[in-house]
Amino acid sequence: MLERSHLMVVREVERQGSLTGAADVLNITQSALSHTVKKLEQQLGTPVWTREGRSMRLTQAGQYLLGLANRLLPQFEHAEARMKQYAQGERGTLRIGMECHPCYQWLLKVVSPYLARWPDVDVDVKQRFQFGGIGALFGYDIDVLVTPDPLMKPGLRFQPVFxxxxxxxxxxxxxxxxxxxxxxxxxxxxxxxxxxxxxxxxxxxxxxxxxxxxxxxxxxxxxxxxxxxxxxxxxxxxxxxxxxxxxxxxxxxxxxxxxxxxxxxxKQIFLGTREADDAIDYLSAFVALARDAEWAEARFRA
The missing domain is CATH 3.40.190.10 (Periplasmic binding protein-like II)
Structure with missing residues (x-):
């Protein structure tokens, strides 16, 4: 009953604030979107929005669907991007989020040999990630979180680097x-x-x-x-x-x-990843390289 397209509609109407703006982004006519909205509310048996002039405000049910959309849609989009990379002969893109400002120089020493060893993997570093690093991992916005302050959550794995x-x-x-x-x-x-x-x-x-x-x-x-x-x-x-x-x-x-x-x-620097990604070879290879003593140059001296 509830489909991915419905979640996309909920997310985009909330982002744009109106059916007109959402229809433009979704590349459908406003009448078609209005029909989809009406049909969705009929199927669910409860209003998803309340109308305020040309604006639309989510009901409690709508807020629940929006939360679901924000959790699930990035995973679909991430999976589709990865399938496209596979189809093009690429392994994927390793997306790194930085919660440690001064660690950028350290990261450069890891990324350089990593790229040499994995020529079919790209690296994207979000240095200005501020911040919700845990949410970014769960939301598939990043694949690795570099942080000195891990927050242990079910489904995530944090490994000390140095x-x-x-x-x-x-x-x-x-x-x-x-x-x-x-x-x-x-x-x-x-x-x-x-x-x-x-x-x-x-x-x-x-x-x-x-x-x-x-x-x-x-x-x-x-x-x-x-x-x-x-x-x-x-x-x-x-x-x-x-x-x-x-x-x-x-x-x-x-x-x-x-x-x-x-x-x-x-202090310690940790790398956080999703447990569901343990089987991804190029991700585990990055963690292993980062933990190598060659890159963990500085130890705390008592």
């Missing part, structure tokens, strides 16, 4: 540069530069500042690592980054990485 230490990065001439480690109180007079991520997802807050009831003098957001560390090197602020990344930049810039607290902050 360990690292989160450190504070300051300019070589900064007053803290010679300290053996920094305390939360040290940051109360500092400009803290971070990526554009909510503070409740930033380790420097959740594992360091917030438990101590400390806030920095100012919190500044910068999207790119290069500009962030240029600002730090020029004395415009401090930043929290993985030690391996800080040390890599410190080879060419006047930067000093400092331990956060006496014991430091230990």
């Amino acid at each position: 360990d690292y230490e989160q450190v504070l990065v300051v300019a070589d001439g900064h007053a803290l540069a010679n300290e053996p480690y920094v305390t939360p109180a040290h940051l109360s007079s500092e400009v803290l530069i971070t990526y554009p991520v909510e503070t409740d997802r930033l380790d420097i807050y959740t594992q360091f500042l917030t438990p101590a009831n400390i806030v920095p003098r100012r919190h500044k957001v910068i999207e790119t690592t290069d500009i962030m560390l240029q600002m730090v090197a020029s004395g415009r602020g401090v930043a929290a980054l993985p030690r391996w990344l800080a040390e890599e930049y410190a080879e060419s810039m006047p930067l000093t990485p400092l331990r956060l607290g006496k014991k430091g902050i230990a």
Whole structure:
């Protein structure tokens, strides 16, 4: 009774806000779409929309169908794209979502040899994924999620890739540069530069500042690592980054990485995938390559 085409109608009418707009996108006439809508509601025995002039608002039943459409239709579209790739002699496209801003440089070191080993697989990286990474995996928007904060859910698998230490990065001439480690109180007079991520997802807050009831003098957001560390090197602020990344930049810039607290902050990077995709060889090969010690360059040093 309920067909894929019905879900497509529900999703598109909601997106466009009217039958006219939905009909244009679906490439059918408005009268044909009106007939489909009427027939669907008759078959279901309940209204799916309420009409408000030319606009249409989903009923409770309609909201349920919309949720179903948003879950199922991306899977159909993903499957069709994959079948098309198979038909063209391609293996597919590996879509990677990044919840770890500074991991882009690490990812480049994995992607390069991966592409060499799998010439018939393309890679698409969603670096600005912000964010609902778990929903993106379930919704088939991505195939792999790179994250330091896995959320264990039935149907998903998270595998640790490497360990690292989160450190504070300051300019070589900064007053803290010679300290053996920094305390939360040290940051109360500092400009803290971070990526554009909510503070409740930033380790420097959740594992360091917030438990101590400390806030920095100012919190500044910068999207790119290069500009962030240029600002730090020029004395415009401090930043929290993985030690391996800080040390890599410190080879060419006047930067000093400092331990956060006496014991430091230990973290891990995980790769999240769908359990249903375990049999996909090129996906499992990517995870295996990423976990190889050759690419996990930096380990947390106690």
